[in-house]
Amino acid sequence: MPANLASFAIHVDEIDRAIAFYTAVFGWRFEPWGPPGFYLIQTGDDADPGVRGLMHQRHEPRSGTGLNGFEPTFAVEDVEAIAAAVAAHGGSVTMPPAHIPTVGTLIRFLDTEGNDVGAMRYEMPPNA
Numbered sequence: 001m002p003a004n005l006a007s008f009a010i011h012v013d014e015i016d017r018a019i020a021f022y023t024a025v026f027g028w029r030f031e032p033w034g035p036p037g038f039y040l041i042q043t044g045d046d047a048d049p050g051v052r053g054l055m056h057q058r059h060e061p062r063s064g065t066g067l068n069g070f071e072p073t074f075a076v077e078d079v080e081a082i083a084a085a086v087a088a089h090g091g092s093v094t095m096p097p098a099h100i101p102t103v104g105t106l107i108r109f110l111d112t113e114g115n116d117v118g119a120m121r122y123e124m125p126p127n128a
Helices: 015-026 079-088
Strands: 007-012 029-032 038-042 052-057 073-075 092-100 104-110 116-122
Touching: 007 015, 015 029, 015 038, 015 052, 015 079, 079 092, 079 104, 079 116
Parallel strands: 007 052, 073 116
Antiparallel strands: 029 038, 038 052, 092 104, 104 116
């Protein structure tokens, strides 16, 4: 069996702020699930459900200034629109749009919780 990404989790300092950010930037939907402060993230729709996500309160404060360790990148239609939404909703673009030949155009940004995230307009579907 291939080791394909099946789910992801975002650890945040302020749940409501993070939900507002990702709803505005990616259009994700959030559903309370499990213990208080835990949410399921719906990244897609019924026809194309995307990857399961979770969001919950960070248990230990972030330390240092390095990256998360993992660098998630989400497939999007328009990186310029995502960059504008990131800036408009409290995040900061850390890498402006960069074209990667035969792959697509990528941006990287910090969300409102200091997490490093990517958004890419792929030239071909990422799972093709």
